[in-house]
Amino acid sequence: MAATSMDQLVSLCKRRGFIFQNADIYGGLQGVYDYGPLGIELKNNLKAAWWRSMVYERDDVEGLDAAILTHRKVLQYSGHEATFTDPLCDCKKCKARMRADHIKDGKCPNCGSTDLTEPRPFNLMFKTTVGPIEDGTNYAYLRPETAQAIFTQFKNVVDSTSRKVPFGIAQIGKSFRNEITPRNFVFRVREFEQMELEFFVKPGTDEEWHEKWKEARVKWWEEQGLKPENIHIHKIAKEDLAHYSKATYDIEFQFPHGVEELEGIANRTDYDLGNHTRYQNELGLTAHVHENKDSEAKLAVFDDQEKKWFVPFVIEPSAGVDRGVLAVLTEAYTEETLPNGETRIVLKLKKHLAPVKVAVIPLKRNNPDIMQKAHEIKNMLLKTGIGRVMLEDSGNIGKAYRRHDEIGTPICVTVDFETIEKQPATVTIRDRDTMAQERIAVDELADYLKKQFMA
Ligand code: GAP
DSSP states (O other), rough: SSSSSSSHHHHHHHTSSSEEETTGGGGGGGOOOOEOHHHHHHHHHHHHHHHHIIITOOEEEEEEEOOSSOOHHHHHHHHHHHHHHHEEBBBBTTEEEGGGGGHHHHHTTTTTTOOOOOOOEEEEEOOOOOOOOOOOSSEEEEEESSSHHHHHHHHHHHHHHOSSSSSEEEEEEEOOOOOOOOOOTTTTOOEEEEEEEEEEEOTTTTHHHHHHHHHHHHHHHTTOOOOOOOGGEEEGGGGOOOOOOEEEEEEEEEEEEEEEEOOOOOOOEEEEHHHTTOHHHHOOHHHOSOOOOSSSOOOOOEETTTEEOOOOEEEEEEEHHHHHHHHHHHEEEEEEEEEESOOEEEOOOGGGGOOOOEEEEETTTTOOHHHHHHHHHHHHHTTTTSSSSEEEOOOOOHHHHHHHHHHSSSSEEEEEEEEHHHHOOEEEETTTOOOOOOEEEEEHHHHHHHHHHOO
């Protein structure tokens, strides 16, 4: 089991403003959460780290931000209308509804009764009406994965960027699934965010690329602070693969509730591009999918050497942002006993993920000179581009340190009487993890912190 419990995380997230239950004042909408002032910063930092590694640091990936509302034909030809289901059972005694694969020994997990209905398929996609009249035909879906628009926009991206395979299209955005049993905080929710890359390769090179992406993604999660011993690779058994996948690796993490999927890396073959392509035979293509009478597209590329068109294969690393946030919080949460017997809660987040990078703390908030200097230092540090710098004038210094330890602020800068009275002006900087304090000249502070955060 993980050292951190879910109760510890849920409590910290509410207390300090990371994550709140959605519609809390009305009793909550189940399986839906809102990110508070610090949660949004952490989430944005995780997404920025992913985007940087996927798009900026590579020369073979472009970005996309597509709509959430999805044409029903897209999800019909992608196979989601027919197959994106979970088998569902009802307990006849307590009326609880559950996924068939969550039932152990034929007993209702809620009341223990064995009087359960036969499993029935339940489609996980949310439907909504487009336009003012609800006549049952004019509906669209909220996308269940961000991937599909990458496939339907494949040709536009290729034409506008002149990309040749191998290359990828990256996207971060919301997805929606009407999960039967949302649970474990933000681990399984009905509205969540995904960070997905569709990496298009020549058929025959797909297995090699699948291995490369598996290695790259594990390395990236380690760079976000996950310990190697808490990361596991699980190769999905053939009978459990998603309808589009030839092979899938799950990157699993030791969450507080157990070892579960954090990211899936699937070999989707030419399934999606092939399915969205018009009449394969007529076009002389050989994707392993059915004919599409509704599409206008030929989602293929030309092989200059072999002088023929082909439908690329796709390797898809697909990570959940919310599960990523939960994973980095799980790993970072630490309780330490201090020499005086008090417990110190510290969020030992990697610096680039920390919601607040530096807290500038005026020792006396009713001293105008100290306050002015603290403002000046905050504004100076903001200009360095290291991220959020916060003026922390809410209480006494001890409380301020405790609060910033709990939210993971790597460095506190304290402005005191010496800062305003002595020349050259100096401040105290305090390290979150070691609690070590040192005195540093204000003139050297910006460079010092830039080195800390941008190395
Ligand atoms: N495009 C492929 C795809 O969507 P998936 O394994 O169903 O594959 C990918 O989802 C990732 O999205 C998962 O590894 C997980 O991190 C996240 N995810 C999926 N369903 C989720 C849910 N109900 N709540 C939170 N995250 C979810």
